[in-house]
Amino acid sequence: MSPKDNSSEKPKHRDHRELGRELELFTFSDLVGAGLPLWTPKGTLMRNLLDDFVWELRKKRGYEQVDIPHLTKKDLYETSGHWEKFGEELFHVTSREGHEFALKPMNCPHHTQIYAMRPRSYRELPVRYANTTKVYRDEQTGELGGLVRVRSITQDDAHVFCRREQFAKEIAAIWDIVEEFYGAFGFPLAPRLSLHDPEHMEKYLGEQALWEEMADSLRDIARGRGVRLHEQFGEAAFYGPKIDFVTTDSIGREWQVATIQLDMNLPERFDLACINENGERERIIMIHAAIMGSLERFMAILIEHYAGAFPFWLSPVQVAVVPVGEAHRGHAERIRATLAEAGVRAKAYSDDETLSKRIREIKTQKIPYFLVIGDKEAAAGCATLESRDAGTLGQCATEELLKRFADENARRA
Ligand SMILES: [Zn+2]
Structure with a gap:
């Protein structure tokens, strides 16, 4: 194999x-x-x-x-032939009454x-x-x-x-x-x-x-x-x-x-x-x-x-939400919550680390998308969408994001 x-x-x-x-x-x-x-x-x-x-x-x-169950009496594998076939690869278990069991190999x-x-x-x-x-x-x-x-x-x-x-x-x-x-x-x-x-x-x-x-x-x-x-x-x-x-x-x-x-x-x-x-x-x-x-x-x-850069549907975290500064945390959290409610696995990166450090971490984690939220985005009620594979995709409204993510999930893209 x-x-x-x-x-x-x-x-x-x-x-x-x-x-x-x-x-x-x-x-x-x-x-x-x-x-x-x-x-x-x-x-x-x-x-x-x-x-x-x-x-x-x-x-x-x-x-x-x-x-x-993961356990069986010896008898099952004697009948199937696996007792002999798997031989030493079988994990044996003996019950307190002295009965022989095995963990199943098949x-x-x-x-x-x-x-x-x-x-x-x-x-x-x-x-x-x-x-x-x-x-x-x-x-x-x-x-x-x-x-x-x-x-x-x-x-x-x-x-x-x-x-x-x-x-x-x-x-x-x-x-x-x-x-x-x-x-x-x-x-x-x-x-x-x-x-x-x-x-x-x-x-x-x-x-x-x-x-x-x-x-x-x-x-x-x-x-x-x-x-x-x-x-x-x-x-x-x-x-x-x-x-x-x-x-x-x-x-x-x-x-x-x-x-x-x-x-x-x-x-x-x-x-x-x-x-x-x-x-x-x-x-x-x-x-x-x-x-x-x-x-x-x-x-x-x-x-x-x-190489760890999984397709969107399979990524443990699909979207990272990144407020530029403290003032943008509220708007970022609202977007994250809306995405999560729609079933998107979104995670906020809003700790005290510098912006570049947070973005480096997102890239190391190979997250398919991240959303940057600064003054402009907060004022317009949107987010700037960055793709792991395609670079900057520009400002998007929340409905647009939801549509894109739902579509990628459904297509297993
Ligand atoms: Zn089988």
Whole structure:
């Protein structure tokens, strides 16, 4: 999951660990432990905005939110196969009665148990669960680095439980979400399709015809979008083909981001089925669909992609309001309050520091806009708008500001 570095050494001002500290987005504490990031109010706000965006895209497509505990009995992972697969990466917990538990390294096994709580009619399918939640993996201390590799990972996870004839449509819908989400950041996407090895079908679960059908559907979807799919034979997991989306950031580094994975294994292991039109039990297919994958890693990518100068909609503080002198504080505060009431994250910079010092601080914090309020502005009941990216934009009335900010928010510009 590490980036392929096409560039020479990372320029210092992009390092997400340094920017994370300067912009006060997250921190680590020796008392809490390595690889366990703590999110500040600003960092948490950004994570929530990103997660809300993904949820907005999922909700439109029929997903429902679920929630699960972070702990489970050993039995769940013995059934799923994760007890063996994750081995030493599992954090073990023993209860006072001597029962063995583990912190979850994945969410899929828990989600299967919500699906399996009662018999399902084919009429209910597809069932789509979304759940942004943490998983825990005991990475070795030497392997940890900033947010890219951590021990507590927040996943924007989703699972679809569907019939064989439904998976193609579900994958197309997830692909739409991936494109819409990454498109908002201007990230290009190169999808890679991992397929079975037709010469060695003994390595895979399920009949060859189904594998071929899955591969053809994925190719069809790509063709329909005019996307060239890079195919890798023999790269699929034994339980199903997958599409990995690779993106390139502003300094040319490649990152694997979203994944869509078909799964015939967990439905088998947990005996997941629906009752079909003929009243028979029919085995279903599961789809795993993470959009950001790890929120920690995605935050690291975003911080370095933008070098901390986030788009307006994602900036923790969107507008700084700066009275030139004490006499202008009243007018500045009225503007700040009006903006805040309209949902704009506006902050007053009206302490006793000199004007140039305050403006330097605003620039270090990479706030998208600041409003300067001096004699002229106070007299005219307006403010002078300065943009981080476009320089001085001139005097604006409050209504004009509100309109501009609402528009930028809505467009996620
Ligand atoms: Zn999963």
